[in-house]
Amino acid sequence: MRLRTNSLGDLERAVMETLWSHGPDLSVRDVMAKLETDGDKELAYTTVMTVLDRLAKKGIAQRTRDGRAWRYTAASTREVLAATALRNTLDSVQxxxxxxxxxxxxxxxxxxxxxxxxxxxxxxxxxx
CATH class of the missing domain: 1.20.5 (Single alpha-helices involved in coiled-coils or other helix-helix interfaces)
Known part of the structure; x- marks a missing residue:
């Protein structure tokens, strides 16, 4: 799957930082716990789940089934994501x-x- 790096929102960026710093293979609850210990406000489970699902659909995170739940991993490094965003921006310059x-x-x-x-x-x- 190709990375789609439209600019990430603040929460998407925080979730990706969690995947890079504490991953791989984090559950939604794992991500929630890390975000809360990193000082972010308390978030609803469904909010974090939606953000992770959106990141997976963009190809920025990968997910694997673990029973009834999903486990998430960053699809690439911070550097690859930044390089892809730069390349996409340059490619869009007419x-x-x-x-x-x-x-x-x-x-x-x-x-x-x-x-x-x-x-x-x-x-x-x-x-x-």
Missing amino acids: ADRRLAMMHFLDDASPSELDDLRAALAEVERRHS
């Missing part, structure tokens, strides 16, 4: 992609630009 990247990079800090240069050098090494 105008000049280079110009869009330039606008993005105009706000980058010196350390972010250093990270970008290092990543680009690594990719170039892999491709040559």
Whole structure:
């Protein structure tokens, strides 16, 4: 299944952080307990279940049957999800992609630009 990374809402992001930090194979109750211990307000079971179901339908989480319940795991790492979101955004730019990247990079800090240069050098090494 292909990841669909339309922007995640606050609760979806919190649930994904729980799956990444405390997974794999968490039940809805496991996710609820972790969210509550991480300081989030008390949530209804059905709310967490709906969010996990939505994340599974988007391909961002995976689920497996465990008796009558489901167990959830992140479908990919944070980094893969971020890269997919960036790629989807660039693919949606109808105008000049280079110009869009330039606008993005105009706000980058010196350390972010250093990270970008290092990543680009690594990719170039892999491709040559």
